Amino acid sequence: MAGVWRCTLMVLALMCVYLCGSSEAVGGAKSRPRPQRRPRKKPKVEPIDVTPPAQNINMQQMGGTWFLLNSASKCSYLMKHGTKVEPTVISLTPPSGPVQTVAISTKTRINHQCWEIQQVYHQTATPGRLTLKGPRPELNTEIVIGETDYTSYAVLYYQKMGKMTMKLYGRSVDNLSEPVLAKFETLAEKQGLGLAFLFPFPTYSHCGTVDQDHVLNCVPTC
Template sequence: MTGGSRCMLGVLVLLCLCLLVPTEAVGGAKSRPKPQRRPPKKPKVNPIDSTPPSQNIDIQQMTGKWYLLNTASKCSYLMKHGSKVEPTVMTLTGPNDQTLSVSTKTRHNHQCWEILQQYHLTSTPGKLTLKGARPELNTDIVIGETDYTSYAVLFYQKHGKITVKLYSRSVDDLSETMLTKFEQLAEKHGMGLAYLFPFPNYSHCGDVDQHHKINCVPTC
């Protein structure tokens, strides 16, 4: 009986030891959790791509004169000289041969300058391109919203940086509702009040002293 008890006690001790020892794979290597695959990176979306025209823009109704009232931008030039911006007026003519002629009049060094450009139409109504010397220097433009007769909001993107501009058909201030809506649009793109630069709505250029025909300019 004593021998049998000792044998049973030995079996129980071995069983307990087996339960306490961590399980090992064949060959003595400890099992490891399988490495988890990293989730695929989301494709990078340009800000301009996430800002489609809010309506089927009729480019013909966009032609004519537009006064620049406000700009939202992180442009370094505006950050330094935003308090000294000059009255600016843009005139759109065309379209002709899939391009829109753009004349921008403003002051520089106390002289009236006219900047002449060509915006190229795309297959999407309301989306335009100002071509640079190389494709990577192009400026993408979206007419985000307009009623054609009083206001228009335009988005400009170059090198992944975006600028939003509010234009008016007249030099009179727009309604408070429209100005608030513009501020909200700017905020959506990470530009709060510190990045808003109102433009003068008086003393616009008539006759110009300098004409400049250029293909690309900074978005601000």
């Protein structure tokens, strides 16, 4: 009789093990979720990329002398020394022949002496868009001629390492109208450069002839 009970208990134990194992296999098993692909990051759009150049820009008409009248920037140098900026004038030499570069000569005072900064802007496939090449591609300065009538004013955008600077140039220091100044302020505001980031430049005592010892081939900070 004891043997019968022992066999009965063993059968019940096996049935319990089977039933428990079956319930875990069916009800307890969890399917692994399929790995989800991470959404692709949207390409970063720089302000300069959405700043169209003036229509049908003519670099030949841009040639000549331009006086820097106003600048809009968060450049650290201007933020610290914006009230001490020096009169600045540039000479733009448009491309000639097969050479598709624009020569820029900037004259200003550094430590109370007149200096000339010589640069070369490279034209791109888009008229009115230029590149000032740095030591490495990530240090390039992208330039857009945003507004100009060739004879009185020009608004240029400069972007380097994601930071934007805008400059207002005039053919003369005397005949710039209030509407043009207001337009520049409005364009600067659209780039997040309000009145606190505007730095007017002096309209007198510009540098003339510069000694060869005071000629630089470099990229200004702002």
